[in-house]
Each structure stands twice: as structure tokens, then as C-alpha cells.
Amino acid sequence: MVKIKTQFVCQDCGYSSPRYLGRCPNCGAWNTLVEEVEKSNKTDKKTRVSFSGNSPKPQLIDEVNVQDNPRTTTASVELDRVLGGGIVPGSLILIGGDPGIGKSTLLLQLSGQLARQELTVLYVSGEESAMQIKLRAQRLGVKGQQFYLYPETDMTSIHQYIDKLKPNFVVIDSVQTMQEPEMSSAVGSVAQIREVTAELMQIAKTNGITIFIVGHVTKGGAIAGPKILEHMVDTVLYFEGDLHHAYRILRAVKNRFGSTNEIGIFEMKEGGLYEVQNPSEIFLEERLSGATGSAIVVSLEGTRPILVEIQALVTxxxxxxxxxxxxxxxxxxxxxxxxxxxxxxxLLLQNQDAYLKAAGGVKLDEPAIDLAIAVSIVSSYRDAQSQATDCFIGELGLTGEIRRVNRIEQRVAEAAKLGFKRVILPKNNLAGWTPPRNIKVVGVSTLSEALKVTFN
Structure with a gap:
């Protein structure tokens, strides 16, 4: 006999309670507990069964067959870099971002690129009709012989058509609009998102189908739904940017098949998203000559060196x-x-207000930016400008020493390529390599020495 169970589930964190509570005791949010009725049948056990009817069995690791190059590369170099070199078959990829940032545009363009490689793509949309998607695809120039559109929210029907078409790639836009008919809870609830993601994971892993999932975000910037959603998927990507600016940054916060330090930079135009091959020029193109409180740093995002302007205003x-x-x-x-x-x-800074930013909307968090931050603060405090062709690399210690950083060759080469004449870096980084001929390298050991070289 089917047993009906009623519980109240927090829509922010997934906490469940047998009675209604005004405030969630787990996350502290108010008015987020919603009543959900779940039918539990202990005889209904889901196992991983592929469309061909095969079930997984224990297998020796030496007997597992792996292709020489299992990844599928796309026409987007930026996306491939963030994913770790391409798309791994059978992976479950979650993409989150603010409304209107370009998540659907990115996946629609990606679907067209994959379809042009004679790969079958099924684009499932729970938010738009087929005609609306077609109009947007025409504007973006997206088409393909193996590109299928399916406006549906019922997971039973979606599962049937995946079984029928056997696509190589599936796009779910978005997971908050999908629903499991067996679940009586509301669409977008924690229970629905959990069950939908579990079914998509089963489809992906048992049949080798790569599934992209679009996830909505809360007002705090986190992906809506239970935290288990991010634990279940293989890769979590965040599409960041300002709606008032054209540039978008794709960042990996979880990646089982690659690094989480890589970023991809795109520019949103009328014809869709375009890759930015040289982001350093973008971040520096509006820099004012002769301005104080400015310093250029060569930051490393994964394997890519990027020159960013650090701005400081001290008053x-x-x-x-x-x-x-x-x-x-x-x-x-x-x-x-x-x-x-x-x-x-x-410097007497305890009575000074300080406003600092990384120009261009990029977020920097590595230790090598310390020296550039210090130079920009001193430049604004003294109202003295540094040379426009100088850039700075180095970690700052509490005793005032400048400590070495990693991958100094790539950083200096990027600065030389963009026309900088001098780079100030840790003295301990000078050994073991030869700098380019068109740039002067100055090694410093302390903060006082770096400031003396910069402003004298």
C-alpha cells in the first residue's frame, strides 16, 4: 500500500520539518517552508539501466575502455578552455547566471556548433515555444540538420524522446521548469529539482549523453534549489557580467574533468556572443594617460595571463x-x-577612505596582485603617477618583503606583447629564465625598494 507523507520543505536549503515554521532553523530564511506531499513506495527502486536494457556490473579498472581522445571540441575556444579541453561524453553540466545574462544564447549557439559537426542535439525548453526559439536562432545564425527543438516540461515525455532520438547532447532550459509527474510538489520546488536532476544524471551516465542544464540563481547569486544539485553534476559554470556592459565571463566553480581556475570571456553583440581572444587589450583600452591611483598587474586566470588595471582612490x-x-x-x-x-x-592611512576596483568587471584573488594594489594606493595617496608603460607582479608579505610568484615567464611575455617597457617583479623570480628583449625586468626584494623604483 502506498504511504502518503506530508512535510514542509525549505525552498532555499532543502530543510524538511513535520510542521510549518515561519523561519527555517537551518538557513534562517523567513517564509520559505512549503508543504509537499510525497508518495513513497519502497518496492519502486530505480537502477541505472541504459536505453538498450543493459545494467552496469562490477568491472576491473584495467578492463575499462577509454578512448584516446574522449572529449568533443566545439567551435568556441573559450568554452573548451573552461571545460578543460572539450566536452566529456556522459557529463552533466550546470550553467547558472543572472536573468538576461546570456545563458540560453550561449547554449543555443553551442547547439548549432555541435549540430554542424553532424552530432544530434535535443534542445528542451520549458520557458519558450519552438517558434520563439526559432526566431532567436535566426537572429543568431544558428541552424543544423541534427538540431531538434522540444518545448516540454514533463520529464516522462522528455525521457521518451531522448530514448527515441538517442541524441549526443541534450540541453535542458531550465531545470526549475521541469517536473516529475510522480511528485505532487510544485514545479521548481526542492523535491522537484532533486528528482529531475537525479533522472537526468541517470540518463547521462548510463547512455553516454552529455546534458547541459540551465539553473536559475537567487537574489544572492547562488543557484536556486538544494545544494545537492551542485554536488550531483560534474561541472558547475557561472556566467557572470553586468547587464549594462557587453562583456561576459564564464567561470568554472566545479569541474571533475579540468581546472576551476580557467575563465572564458565573451562579448555580447546583436548577433550573439563573440569570443574575446585578447582580453588584456579590452581591460586596458580605456585607461587614462597621466592618471594617478592606477597600476597594471599581470594576473593569471588558470593558464591565461591577463593584464588588468587596478584603480585606487584615497581621500x-x-x-x-x-x-x-x-x-x-x-x-x-x-x-x-x-x-x-x-x-x-x-604612510598614514588610518584617517583615509580607500576605494579600490579591478577595472573591466573582472574579479582578482591571486597573491600576485598585491604589489600592484600597493602601488595604486601609494600613487593616489601621494598624487604621483607611475609610468604608463610599467606593470607590477608580486606577493606582499607582512614584513614588507616581495615574495616570488608562479609562471613568471608567461606573465612577462604577455606584458611585452602588449607593449609594456618595464615590469617590476620579485627578485627571487629572476633566476632560471631569459626575459624578452623588448621589456626591462626589475627585481625588487622589499616594498620600499619597489616604491623607490616606481616613483623615482
Missing amino acids: PTAFGNAKRTTTGLDHNRISLIMAVLEKRAG
């Missing part, structure tokens, strides 16, 4: 406590660097 505070505001930089790192400047460089 006397009008209140009792000095204010520290950052954009794209870690607030605690800025406080640490300002404390080192006050102690080791003799």
Missing part, C-alpha cells in the same frame, strides 16, 4: 572611522596591504 575621511570599499578585489586583502603600507612604508 581624507569625513567620519570617525575610515571607509574601505572594493570592487572585484578581496576586502580583507586590501585591509592587510594598507596595514603593511602604514607600518613598513610610513
